[in-house]
Amino acid sequence: MSEVQSDEVCNTYIDKLALICINSNRKQLVARSVGKSVYFTPGGKREKGETDEEALRRECMEELSVNLSTLTNTAASIEPYGNFEAHAYGKPPGTIVRMTCFRVTPREAELELEHLVKASAEVEELKWIDSSFEREKLTVTGIMILEDLKEKNLID
Template sequence: MIDKIAWIHLKDGRVLGTRSAGKGTYYLPGGKREPGESDVETLVREIREELTVEIDAASAKHIGTFEAQAHGHSSGVIVRMTCYTASFAGELVAASEIEELAWLTTADADRISPVDRIIFAHLHEAGLLA
């Protein structure tokens, strides 16, 4: 089981996605926790590293936990993505391993990971994602 935390940042019916250098697939921003970190501590650290903005930890709201086959891993390896919305301060800039930011909709299903497809469907059903 791969345990990840993701930030759901929605704007105008689209969600922010990131693409790492040398990769063709977009992922929701976030990543794996360090030993001893809480979900929100992981969220704050990962988003600062990847997007150079400061998440307001007090505003973090859990919106769901989703599981699917881990993209790029052998069959049977599952990723669990615990997703949060949160406000932030600063300007979104690709940093660290992130090469590109993109605003994605359900029409981008062929460009995202399997777990993100499940999350996108959930957001779409809730009327949050085009």
């Protein structure tokens, strides 16, 4: 009797939401968690019963110390940007992160964030980056997002 081998890969998926924020200098906001060496697009996982928008608002408060519901000068909404999928940073092979990304609109509201965001206790550093940022300092999804923003001429 011969042994049957399968090429089928059993993947584990991590579903995350992220906020893409671009400042007045055409740079993207990224964050580095305490004790980590790479930067990620701010966001996180949904809690049970949360909508995407509720989860993103909560995560932005937790990571960026900003309330997207109360931007001061401009009525803002959260609009879908795109989806990115890749191997999850620091996870075992077969662990895939599915990142659903959003942006704040209109542009005037997004620009307000540049002066409001600040690192929370769980974030060691916030950084505004352009397309020349060192790829080895980003997660795979972070690289994909950065390249997509450059391709769409949203960042320098």
